[in-house]
Amino acid sequence: MELRHLRYFIAVAEERNYTRAAERLHMAQPPLSRQIQQLEEMLGVELIEKGSRPLRLTEAGEFFLAHARTVLDQVRDLKAMTQRVGKLERKLSIGFVASTLYGELPDIVRRYSERFPEVEVTLHEMMTVEQMQALKEGRIDVGFGRLKSEDPSIRRILLRNERMVVALSPNHRLVERQGGLRLRDLVHEKLLVYPKSPRPSFADQVLAVLGEANVTPGVVTEVRELQIAMGLVAAGQGITIVPESVQAMHHRNVVYRPLEDKHAFSPILFGVRHMDRSPELGNLLAAVYSIYDDLGIAYTPETL
Numbered sequence: 448m449e450l451r452h453l454r455y456f457i458a459v460a461e462e463r464n465y466t467r468a469a470e471r472l473h474m475a476q477p478p479l480s481r482q483i484q485q486l487e488e489m490l491g492v493e494l495i496e497k498g499s500r501p502l503r504l505t506e507a508g509e510f511f512l513a514h515a516r517t518v519l520d521q522v523r524d525l526k527a528m529t530q531r532v533g534k535l536e537r538k539l540s541i542g543f544v545a546s547t548l549y550g551e552l553p554d555i556v557r558r559y560s561e562r563f564p565e566v567e568v569t570l571h572e573m574m575t576v577e578q579m580q581a582l583k584e585g586r587i588d589v590g591f592g593r594l595k596s597e598d599p600s601i602r603r604i605l606l607r608n609e610r611m612v613v614a615l616s617p618n619h620r621l622v623e624r625q626g627g628l629r630l631r632d633l634v635h636e637k638l639l640v641y642p643k644s645p646r647p648s649f650a651d652q653v654l655a656v657l658g659e660a661n662v663t664p665g666v667v668t669e670v671r672e673l674q675i676a677m678g679l680v681a682a683g684q685g686i687t688i689v690p691e692s693v694q695a696m697h698h699r700n701v702v703y704r705p706l707e708d709k710h711a712f713s714p715i716l717f718g719v720r721h722m723d724r725s726p727e728l729g730n731l732l733a734a735v736y737s738i739y740d741d742l743g744i745a746y747t748p749e750t751l
């Protein structure tokens with residue numbers, strides 16, 4: 448069996464149609480059908496139910512599809528990492544979600560670069576789901592994101608959980624509330640969530656936290672990014688929920704109030720390709736922990 452058989456089968460299984468799969472693979476349909484037939488003969492089992500339209504996978508086909516994707520992901524990782532090992536210059540590409548810029552990211556990168564000046568560090572702002580793809584394609588080596596994922600080719604290390612806070616305009620009625628806010632206080636509010644896409648995103652994390660507390664806000668408006676949400680809050684157009692480090696973004700017309708609910712937290716995760724054990728990543732993780740030590744931030748240390 449060759450890797451091309453896996454690629455062909457995944458295209459057919461995803462498109463549920465030979466013509467569309469052939470178009471996607473830039474090949475003609477008859478040789479594609481022959482390759483799938485050859486694959487079934489090699490395996491000695493049917494992967495696609497005979498005569499089904501649109502195509503339906505057999506139980507063996509579903510099993511093969513899941514594992515074929517994992518194998519191709521691993522091949523892609525192997526390629527990216529071998530290229531990385533083979534390169535003489537030392538580089539570290541870091542993906543990050545915008546909110547981490549207001550947390551410890553700048554200090555961590557500065558400390559890392561002071562300790563390892565020979566490593567060329569580049570920073571790329573991208574959402575957590577974009578980081579997953581960029582890690583798999585070798586465009587970044589590590590992603591600092593906020594969403595947990597089930598992707599077997601990515602390892603995510605929890606760095607810390609950050610409390611969520613509510614950002615409000617200074618004359619909002621909730622500003623005067625004593626002793627912090629509860630999610631249930633937001634029930635009639637106009638809530639701004641971000642980013643609108645790609646999903647899932649921090650917007651879904653906020654909506655899940657509200658859902659867990661059985662709270663449905665009055666109106667939910669999705670906006671493109673954090674800065675837009677903050678600008679609209681300043682304009683009195685609604686409230687938004689942000690990780691507490693965003694409070695470092697001082698805005699004349701925005702005030703922050705902590706959320707007291709026990710589950711109103713957003714994680715910061717360190718995401719890497721599963722097999723990647725390069726010293727750059729171990730050293731970066733050590734830089735994160737050394738900043739946490741200096742600031743007295745609690746964490747559970749992990750090794751790569």
Ligand code: BEZ
Binds near residue numbers: 591715735
């Ligand atoms: C933090 O704020 O804890 C953090 C931000 C970015 C990368 C690592 C940690």
